[in-house]
Amino acid sequence: xxxxxxxxxxxxxxxxxxxxxxxxxxxxxxxxxxxxxxxxxxxxxxxxxxxxxxxxxxxxxxxxxxxxxxxxxxxxxxxxxxxxxxxxxxxxxxxxxxxxxxxxxxxxxxxxxxxxxxxxxxxxxxxxxxxxxxxxxxxxxxxxxxxxxxxxxxxxxxxxxxxxxxxxxxxxxxxxxxxxxxxxxxxxxxxxxxxxxxxxxxx
Numbered sequence: 001x002x003x004x005x006x007x008x009x010x011x012x013x014x015x016x017x018x019x020x021x022x023x024x025x026x027x028x029x030x031x032x033x034x035x036x037x038x039x040x041x042x043x044x045x046x047x048x049x050x051x052x053x054x055x056x057x058x059x060x061x062x063x064x065x066x067x068x069x070x071x072x073x074x075x076x077x078x079x080x081x082x083x084x085x086x087x088x089x090x091x092x093x094x095x096x097x098x099x100x101x102x103x104x105x106x107x108x109x110x111x112x113x114x115x116x117x118x119x120x121x122x123x124x125x126x127x128x129x130x131x132x133x134x135x136x137x138x139x140x141x142x143x144x145x146x147x148x149x150x151x152x153x154x155x156x157x158x159x160x161x162x163x164x165x166x167x168x169x170x171x172x173x174x175x176x177x178x179x180x181x182x183x184x185x186x187x188x189x190x191x192x193x194x195x196x197x198x199x200x201x202x203x
Contacts, residue, residue: 014198050193057165061192081182092124104172108142140166177202
């Protein structure tokens with residue numbers, strides 16, 4: 001008898017842990033996860049900014065008439081993703097795109113330090129325009145912003161065109177393939193952003 005072994009690719013978690021030690025974007029609210037005393041069970045109270053840790057920006061973040069997180073079609077959070085590698089300060093890869101784009105700059109190695117928020121790579125306007133032209137659903141990156149520090153042009157361009165933005169992904173260095181089934185799942189919250197659980201499986 002011939003034994004056939006089927007290799008099942010594991011999911012890769014792209015989400016940073018959210019804890020009281022998580023460093024927030026300068027000026028954002030502090031994260032507080034408090035154990036509430038209760039005789040019968042464990043309860044926690046959470047206070048955090050919606051742009052802390054691995055999170056998704058919805059169009060309403062910059063567009064007053066744009067969709068909030070709870071108004072985005074749930075099907076847009078799941079799809080075929082392509083991994084793009086970039087070592088440039090200004091990201092402008094020429095690779096063909098997929099419906100979801102994941103960008104690995106290896107910047108997540110600085111997660112937990114203040115350098116993470118000040119010297120990070122960001123998208124070029126040319127690449128952002130190509131994301132719009134090719135009608136992608138969303139883009140995920142291992143930095144704190146798709147924009148250069150203290151700018152918002154890229155955010156506005158993508159969100160105006162209903163392209164969600166995921167920032168602060170983790171473990172991007174573990175992605176060795178090109179294509180993934182991807183899941184970027186936010187809370188169903190009536191707000192401009194949401195913490196998410198992000199995970200992918202190579203295809």
